[in-house]
Amino acid sequence: MATLVILIVFALFLTAIWTGGYDKQLLNRFRSHWLWDWITTVDHKKIGILYLIGGAFFFIIGGIEALLIRIQLLVPNNDFMVGDTFNELLSMHGTTMIFFVAMPLLFALMNVAVPLQIGARDVAFPFLNSLGFWLFLAGGILMNLSWIFGNAPDAGWTNYVPIASNEFSPGTGIDYYVLGLQISGIGTTMGGINFLVTIINMRAPGMSLLRMPMFTWTSFVASSLILFGFPPLTAGLFLVMFERLFGANFFDVAMGGNPVIWQHLFWIFGHPEVYIVILPAFGVMSDVISNFSKKRLFGYTSMVFATILIGFLGFMVWAHHMFTVGMGPVANSIFAVATMAIAVPTGIKVFNWLFTMWGGKIRFTTAMLWAVGFIPTFVMGGVTGVMLASPPADYQYHDSYFVVAHFHYVLIGGTVFGIFAGLYYWWPKMFGHKLGETLGKWHFGLFFIGFHLTFFIQHFIGLYGMPRRHFTYQPEDGLTTLNQISTVGAFFMAAGTIVWLINIIKSARSAIPAGNDPWDGRTLEWAISSPAPEYNFAQLPQVRSLDAFWFEKMEGNKKMIPAEPLGPIHMPSSTHWPFIMTIGFFISGLGFVFRSLEVGVLGLILVFLTMFIRSFEQDHGYHIELDEIEKTEKGANA
Amino acid sequence: METEVQQNQAQQETDPTPESAVKHLLSFALMIGLTLVAFAAVMLEVVPAGMVIPFILVLAVIQVFLQLFTFMHLDLKNNRMTVTFVMMGLIIGAICAVALFVLG
Ligand code: HEM
Numbered sequence A: 001m002a003t004l005v006i007l008i009v010f011a012l013f014l015t016a017i018w019t020g021g022y023d024k025q026l027l028n029r030f031r032s033h034w035l036w037d038w039i040t041t042v043d044h045k046k047i048g049i050l051y052l053i054g055g056a057f058f059f060i061i062g063g064i065e066a067l068l069i070r071i072q073l074l075v076p077n078n079d080f081m082v083g084d085t086f087n088e089l090l091s092m093h094g095t096t097m098i099f100f101v102a103m104p105l106l107f108a109l110m111n112v113a114v115p116l117q118i119g120a121r122d123v124a125f126p127f128l129n130s131l132g133f134w135l136f137l138a139g140g141i142l143m144n145l146s147w148i149f150g151n152a153p154d155a156g157w158t159n160y161v162p163i164a165s166n167e168f169s170p171g172t173g174i175d176y177y178v179l180g181l182q183i184s185g186i187g188t189t190m191g192g193i194n195f196l197v198t199i200i201n202m203r204a205p206g207m208s209l210l211r212m213p214m215f216t217w218t219s220f221v222a223s224s225l226i227l228f229g230f231p232p233l234t235a236g237l238f239l240v241m242f243e244r245l246f247g248a249n250f251f252d253v254a255m256g257g258n259p260v261i262w263q264h265l266f267w268i269f270g271h272p273e274v275y276i277v278i279l280p281a282f283g284v285m286s287d288v289i290s291n292f293s294k295k296r297l298f299g300y301t302s303m304v305f306a307t308i309l310i311g312f313l314g315f316m317v318w319a320h321h322m323f324t325v326g327m328g329p330v331a332n333s334i335f336a337v338a339t340m341a342i343a344v345p346t347g348i349k350v351f352n353w354l355f356t357m358w359g360g361k362i363r364f365t366t367a368m369l370w371a372v373g374f375i376p377t378f379v380m381g382g383v384t385g386v387m388l389a390s391p392p393a394d395y396q397y398h399d400s401y402f403v404v405a406h407f408h409y410v411l412i413g414g415t416v417f418g419i420f421a422g423l424y425y426w427w428p429k430m431f432g433h434k435l436g437e438t439l440g441k442w443h444f445g446l447f448f449i450g451f452h453l454t455f456f457i458q459h460f461i462g463l464y465g466m467p468r469r470h471f472t473y474q475p476e477d478g479l480t481t482l483n484q485i486s487t488v489g490a491f492f493m494a495a496g497t498i499v500w501l502i503n504i505i506k507s508a509r510s511a512i513p514a515g516n517d518p519w520d521g522r523t524l525e526w527a528i529s530s531p532a533p534e535y536n537f538a539q540l541p542q543v544r545s546l547d548a549f550w551f552e553k554m555e556g557n558k559k560m561i562p563a564e565p566l567g568p569i570h571m572p573s574s575t576h577w578p579f580i581m582t583i584g585f586f587i588s589g590l591g592f593v594f595r596s597l598e599v600g601v602l603g604l605i606l607v608f609l610t611m612f613i614r615s616f617e618q619d620h621g622y623h624i625e626l627d628e629i630e631k632t633e634k635g636a637n638a
Numbered sequence B: 001m002e003t004e005v006q007q008n009q010a011q012q013e014t015d016p017t018p019e020s021a022v023k024h025l026l027s028f029a030l031m032i033g034l035t036l037v038a039f040a041a042v043m044l045e046v047v048p049a050g051m052v053i054p055f056i057l058v059l060a061v062i063q064v065f066l067q068l069f070t071f072m073h074l075d076l077k078n079n080r081m082t083v084t085f086v087m088m089g090l091i092i093g094a095i096c097a098v099a100l101f102v103l104g
């Protein structure tokens, strides 16, 4: 019955759209609404801001989940959130933070900064870029709807089978995980491809590969990891989906299947994924540290080399997550050695950052504080990583809070610190005003102290034997005080985040113009006005060196030398098809979750219809005319 | 390095000719066709039982080459990046496949 209603509504909806039999005035009202602008935008800077809003939204949700987890662990035998509810919180916290916070926030920075850093007017595939964002949002919303409709996924962010099979996880929780990730995964892959092509093809004249800023380089390598890393996840998710929805038997031993296949597929994706989220953060750190030390990045070429090497080795180590599965001593040793090898290029990077600061003229702005705080924090995470990489030791650490401490040190101390550094650094380029420095320092202080309070102690909680993912412990375990310290730390981090939100609102209220080049920058994005005009560069710049803008400043030029005469600029036109296509995917995902094949297929039909329309739509974009450019440029310089 | 940037620009300027659009559509249709044949081979039981898997594998190999040369642009002249990425994909795929075979 419900299916029928949905079907009818859907049919009406379609006929309304295709026949144009709706109120023309209503449509015009839609079109002139400011939201329409954002829904149809293909401008990479606006899409970056959308990613930021989406990521921050899920950051708050994931943060609330984390606080609930920590409250449950405040006292032994607590009954605040137990059993299934605790498992759901934990699984959703991990999944949300990796896929719907770290990834989109990094995409936000990449969208804002990469095209500007390479001197491009746009990304290579503006349509894909917008589609990628909407798919991420649809996937995130779909998964979080599980809180409202029944049960959330509860098999961990790693979703191991057979726990995730119908037999042990009845209900729809896991289906939300599978379909939500599948949809947002498509979006992420598109985003990655878009950045690869953009960086390969759209560099300004003179911007050779070895003149690209470090953030662009790391985004490039991270994008290739996305390209190669997401397909295994997609394949794995399809296996789980077919097993749960259509009764396939990929993981059922009795039917000749093998549950370990999922673990392999997941980690073949999973380990590159952790590098996908850390590499762009490395890039931010490199740019920020070099900028605020007023020095060229030390060992630039070795940094590039290390980045590529990390990217390559990242694919050879996935089985270090499976040492205890029983792959045998030979396989364990091979993967252990490969894992430890990654520490070498990582070490190269750390030393390069230190040498960049050495003798530099350091300014401790908030962005720089995050970067400086990042170095020791990340190193500690790397050290515990190498400890975990030794199989005999890992038999002790595995699935204990020690591992939890390790990955929070690298993910928060690395990725999240990197994201905050990047946001404080590029905020003026995004919005035209800086984030407040005083509140920013409070944000950093509270978050940094809170972070170490929460997670340093977890190393010991793990060593004293507390397993991860358990919802309680006993008074005689001697873990009470340690857990309480950890919970207090979590509230410090929450306080820091609230200060950040207040900071955003306060600085937006006063909106003091920051000027084009508030940090005395070195790279191309600081050569144009803040916020960047729609077309980025009125004239493409001629790049003559690494740190191109700094080079021109040293030559006594206030501006980049243009590589072309001023002329009309070609721009892609806005389009609503990505949004509509996403609605199709969303309906389809929801349909499959509710085990209604009809709705699932209908959603896909909508997807294919929009693809078809888009393929045969003749849209050559439009031109921004000369006088308009001149007006904008004059306004920016005044 | 200088020359490479110029090449990039040269690539940008070559608009996709209608000829390549036809080629893309053709090989797209061919791929759909090959996929349908694969399904048919299993579902209609026209191919002798022992031959189904080898048959599908052959179809897969043909598809891979179609993909590589039309959609992955291995047929272009100026394709150092493309070759690099395709090779990387092959290497990573091979390592993962061997590991899965040995460990799985
Ligand atoms: C020096 C580099 C690193 C080494 C040697 C290393 C090693 C390891 C090992 C051996 C494990 C498995 C522990 C176990 O389950 O028993 C692990 C877990 C993990 N690592 Fe790392 N790691 C490194 C860097 C990173 C980075 C940079 C990130 C992310 C930004 C990261 C994220 C994670 C995550 C999320 C897990 C836990 C996965 C889970 O079971 O849920 N690691 N690491």
Ligand SMILES: [Cu+2]
Pocket: A270, A271, A274, A317, A318, A320, A321
């Ligand atoms: Cu790993």
